[in-house]
Amino acid sequence: MNEQEFLASYDPRAYPAVAVTVDVVALTIREGALHLLLIRRGEPPFAGHWALPGGFVRPDEDLITGARRELAEETGLGGERLHRIHLEQLGSYGDPDRDPRMRIVSVAHLAFAPDLPDAAAGSDADEAGWLPVTALPGRQLAFDHARVIDDGVERARSKLEYTPLATRFLAPEFTITELRAVYETVWGQPLHAGNFHRKVLSVPGFVESTGASTERGGARGGPRAKLYRAGDARLLHPALLRPAREEAVR
Template sequence: MMEELPHRYAPVAVTVDVVALTIRDRRLQVLVAERDAGPYAGSRALPGGFIRPEEELAEAAVRELGARPAHLEQLASYGGPGRMRVLSVSYLAFVPHLPRPRAGAAWHPADDLPPLASDHARIVADGVERARAKLEYTPLASAFAGDTFTISELRQIYETVWGTRLHPGNFHRKVLSVPGFVEGTGATTRTGGVRGGPRARLYRAGDARLLHPPLLRPGSAGTAPDRSPGRW
């Protein structure tokens, strides 16, 4: 079925902006691009750009990111007259390791960002909060890790994204008790920790897509998933 192009309505320019998160130096970091042209030239902004006629929204996000993330999901759309007829569809991406960012882009700590164009700072805040909530009830923390990882490495991911310390023993038992969260590889690390300790067992991501029961953020007051983008 073909939808006729409604040219009698004022057209809108649609961009895709990506909140790409990784963990580097034990900090949650966001990919920030330098704008080399346009009215915001010289300033910084999220990686993004105008969508092309033949591509899906998610494809545009991957193209603007310049790499295939371990996880990608839509965040929200931001429009309104304050944006001069530019509608931004934002995406959240989890990127493992430290891929070298494409030219003109650099990682910045999520809690120490430079000034960003438009309302991108708010988009980042929405993305970080979404990421924190996602770790509670999905196994996506492993999207920040390599193919195999130890329970301690997984715990560090949680601690970094949530900004809290977690009890190592309880975390260990909890992760292994959730079906499908991780599965053992039979292997262990080649050496103990930097400061000693036995070799840790290596795990890979399991096949669960949701965690039952979830790993709840400590500090009982406070955390609830907020999937609603924008108050209106």
Template sequence: MTAPAGYDVSAHPPFAVTVDLTVFTIHDGALSVLLIRRGDDPYAGRWALPGGFVEPDEDAATAAWRELAEETGLERFSGHLEQLATYSAPDRDPRMRVVSIAHLAFAPGLSRRGPTAGSDASAARWWPVEDLGLDGGQEAGVELAFDHAEILRDALERVRSKIEYTTLATQFVDEPFTLADLRRVYAAVWGAAPDLGNFRRKVLSTSGFVVATEQVDEGEGRLGRPALLYRRGSATHLQPAMLRPDSPLSG
């Protein structure tokens, strides 16, 4: 790209643009996030979000998918993906001025694909969110590189709020499923199970949230009664929202 005539490209100092990916799934019943161990300086040996520099011929989304494949072996997948926020503190990267465009992915079944470390990552694994101590402001012995603890906290809040007002949680249960199966998804993401009575009323009273089948689960139920089985409905948003137990509006 050529600058317009008369424009001084040296008038502003150059800086780099990177992408960082917060990739969440439910693994072994726990909300988990994908982290890589950095193989190179800065912060060699520390755990970090997968990501890297945006190349001159890429947009941010293309760079995000490329870096995910290069560092973890995960290829493009179907599921929820969105830009999270831009992080631009002047001192966030010791190498130079770097602005990062963080992305959020939340999709089922990702842990069945690996991951495998590649590029400048020496290891890659799924970390249970609760092991990172993000809620209490401590990393619980896991010292993350750059400002990735801040990015992860923001992403965790986004994921938790996402299932308050959408039906995204239904993507994380195999069909057909019981209401208890679905409630466990909310418990994993929120870190606390929603009130059973309120949860049942909300799910069953929201048009298109779930669809009852003719089947029952003989292995699950109370007082000897088998639990009904459901499939995903056509609804994508909840109005009003299903508020998490610790929400100031949930009381």
């Protein structure tokens, strides 16, 4: 039997139905705190519970396109600004009983971006908003999204150690103090300013000077701060380890 004959006789109904969805763990920094985009489901299953933006992958979509569409529906972003958001695949979640409707496998994605707009609930949600990650323990979460969120936040914390993705939370030009604030917010612990400054500048390609400075000094009237932009490094070597991990490897 050749391939054409095989496909003509192939019956997909002979196998159990499995659907594929995408979910998005979208993180940004607001008012000095790490925030996550969530929706309150307006329809069963889990009506009234908070959930990640997500939905079924359409027949003509690949996974990343479906994730971008779901993110756009809740944020109103589109065009070039949507494509500038860092979006990567986080993991696949396929426990047989994760969804009461049918066997559904979700491919979760992780998004980082600065200054994302206020959320707007889509047609299947009662409410949408940016919630502080620290407030999540008090929320009722749908499906297995508590696990997905935990995985996403840990991935973000880890990637800040070994990659320059912290710069994705900032404007194109930033100070080392602003970069340190990203690390402190995502890691959830304070860092020594002088040590952080020294480590950042010692990593080849992490940041590069713009040659410019801020228009004003700090809150106490100090000198103007130098401005930097993201460099061309894709991995940080040496890595910027979290304080507890740094102590463990010494």
